[in-house]
Amino acid sequence: MKLFSKILMGAAVFGMMASGDASAAGKIVMDGSTTVGPIAKSFAAYFTRTTGTDVTVSESGSGNGAKSIINSTCDIANMSRAMKTNEIAAAKAKGVNPVEHVVALDGMAIVVNPSNRVKNLTKTQIRDIYSGKITNWNQVGGPTAEIVKIQRESNSGTQDTFKSLVMGKAAPISKRAETQASNGAVKSRVASTPAAIGFLGLGFVDGSVKAVSVEGVAPTVASVKDGTYPISRPLFMYTNGQPKGAVKQFIELNQTPEGMRMISELGFVNQ
Numbered sequence: 001m002k003l004f005s006k007i008l009m010g011a012a013v014f015g016m017m018a019s020g021d022a023s024a025a026g027k028i029v030m031d032g033s034t035t036v037g038p039i040a041k042s043f044a045a046y047f048t049r050t051t052g053t054d055v056t057v058s059e060s061g062s063g064n065g066a067k068s069i070i071n072s073t074c075d076i077a078n079m080s081r082a083m084k085t086n087e088i089a090a091a092k093a094k095g096v097n098p099v100e101h102v103v104a105l106d107g108m109a110i111v112v113n114p115s116n117r118v119k120n121l122t123k124t125q126i127r128d129i130y131s132g133k134i135t136n137w138n139q140v141g142g143p144t145a146e147i148v149k150i151q152r153e154s155n156s157g158t159q160d161t162f163k164s165l166v167m168g169k170a171a172p173i174s175k176r177a178e179t180q181a182s183n184g185a186v187k188s189r190v191a192s193t194p195a196a197i198g199f200l201g202l203g204f205v206d207g208s209v210k211a212v213s214v215e216g217v218a219p220t221v222a223s224v225k226d227g228t229y230p231i232s233r234p235l236f237m238y239t240n241g242q243p244k245g246a247v248k249q250f251i252e253l254n255q256t257p258e259g260m261r262m263i264s265e266l267g268f269v270n271q
Contacts, residue, residue, distance in 0.1 A: 026052070026053055026054060027053065027054045027055070027056070028044075028047075028053060028054070028055045028056070028075045028076065028246060028247060028250055029055075029056050029073070029074045029075050029076075030044070030055065030056065030057045030058065030074055030075065030076045030077075030078055030237075031057075031058040031059075031060055031064060031065050031068040031073070031074040031076075031077060031078070032058075032059070032060065032061065032062050032064065032065020032066070032068065032074075032077045032078035032079050032157075033059070033061065033062045033065060033078045033079050033080040033156075033157050033158075033235070034059045034061065034156075034158075034182040034183050034184070035080040035106065035157065035158055035183055035200075035201040035203075035204075035235060036078035036079065036080055036103065036235050036236070036237070037057065037059040037078065038203055038204075038266045038268075039078075039103060039104060039203075039235070039254075039262070039263060039266060039268060040057045040076075040078050040237075041057050042262045042266060043055075043250065043253050043254075043259065043262065044056075044057050046253070046258065046259075046262065047249075047250055047253065051246065051249070053246050053250075055250070057078075058074075059078075059182070060155075061153065061155035061156050061157070062078075062079040062080050062081055062155070062156060062157025062158075062160070063154075063155035063156070063157070064155060065077035065078050065079050065238070066079065066083055066084075066087045066238075069091065069096065069098055069238050069239075069240060070087065070090050070091045070094060070096055070098075071094070072094070072096060072240065075239065075240075075247050076237050076238065076239055076247065076250070076251070077098075077237070077238040077239075078235075078236070078237055079157050079235075079236045079237075079238060080106070080156075080157030080158050080161060080201070080233065080235055080236070081157035081158075081160045081161050081164075081233070081236075082100065082234075082236060083098055083100070083236075083238060091240075096240050097240060097241045098238045098239075098240065099238065099239050099240070099241060099242055099243070100236055100238055101236060101237045101238070101239065101243075101251050102234045102235070102236060102271060103235050103236065103237050103251075103254045103263075104234075104235045104254060104263045104268040104269060104270060104271070105224050105225065105232060105233070105234055105235065105268065105269035105270070105271060106201050106202055106203065106224065106232065106233055106234075106235050106268055106269065107201075107202040107219040107220070107223065107224040107229045107231060107232050107233075107269070108158065108161060108162060108165070108199050108200070108201065108202070108219075108231040108232070108233065109199065109200055109201070109202050109204075109205050109211040109219045110126060110197065110198075110199050110211065110212050110214055110219075110231070111186075111187065111190050111197070111198050111199065111200060111205065111209040111210060111211050111212070112190065112196065112197050112209070112210050112212060113190055113191065113193060113194045113195070113196055113209065113210065114191075114207075114208075114209065114210045115194050116137065116142055116143065116194065116195075116210065117141070117142055117143065118137065118140060118141055118142040118212060119212055119213060120212055120213040120214070120215075120216055121140060121212050121213075121214060122214070122215055123166055123214060123215060123230060123231075125140050126166055126214070127166055127167055127168070127171050128171075129147055129149060129197060130149055130151070130166070130167060130171075130173050130174060130177060131167070131171040131172065131173065131174055132174035132176060134147070135147055137195065143194075143195075145194065145195040146195060147195060147196075147197060148178065148193050148195045148196040148197070149173075149174060149176065149177040149178065149196075149197060150177065150178050150179075150180055150186050150189050150190060150196055150197065150198035150199075151173055151177045151178070151179055151180070151198075151199075152179065152180060152181075152182075152186065152199075153179050153180075153181055158183065158199065158200065158201065161231075161233050162199050162231075165230075165231050165233070166199075166231060180198075183200040183201050183204040184204065186198040186199070186200050187200055187204055187205075187206075187208060187209055188208075190209050191208035191209050199231075201268075202219055202221075202224065202267055202268065202269070203266045203267035203268045204267070205219070205267065214229065214230050214231055215230050217229050217230065219231070221264070221267075221269050224269045225269050225270075235268070237251055239251065254270070254271075
């Protein structure tokens with residue numbers, strides 16, 4: 001009889017987790033974007049401290065976040081891009097209903113080494129650099145040095161957003177571009193390489209790199225919020241269906257004063 005009761009209890013907990021309510025299990029599992037990662041980790045530390053709910057955050061990229069929510073291996077998928085049509089279809093085929101929640105706004109900063117005198121680039125110049133049409137900094141007012149192009153891996157939502165907002169369908173990124181696995185890795189490579197250029201989330205910009213203006217507009221909280229910075233995007237958290245219990249409480253943190261403070265302190269933008 002005791003064994004039967006334990007089986008029933010285990011089934012009930014599993015059912016609550018599958019429906020997006022992790023509160024019964026006392027745990028929330030998150031996976032996905034490295035851009036959303038700092039927000040997710042700050043929220044997780046605060047949420048665990050204030051509610052006792054254990055929150056784990058993995059940063060395997062937006063594409064893997066989508067796979068995790070599709071395969072029901074996470075409660076929340078963090079993504080720096082919207083889920084694609086084929087991902088939503090794959091989710092629905094498995095009985096998963098992805099629901100989108102915008103957690104913050106972000107500007108995609110185009111960064112160079114601080115020693116580079118270039119202060120502004122147009123979207124056309126950025127596209128021509130990454131496609132290989134422009135190969136030397138002296139072609140855009142910089143030093144005579146071959147440009148070292150840094151991009152993200154194919155699974156990255158930041159990479160997808162860059163392709164969509166800057167490159168377009170007609171201009172593929174040059175095969176000579178170097179690939180890095182995270183925002184932090186891009187920043188480190190640009191910081192240590194005088195001729196490098198890269199792109200990363202606004203919240204990752206610090207004194208080790210220089211964010212250039214794009215079309216004459218600097219990437220700032222104000223320019224992202226008012227829509228004048230031309231390479232901006234929303235940041236997402238996805239749940240399977242409308243969230244309940246602890247997951248709902250966690251998802252709604254960005255609407256609280258404490259959550260908004262954390263987003264601002266990390267360099268991202270409240271809606």
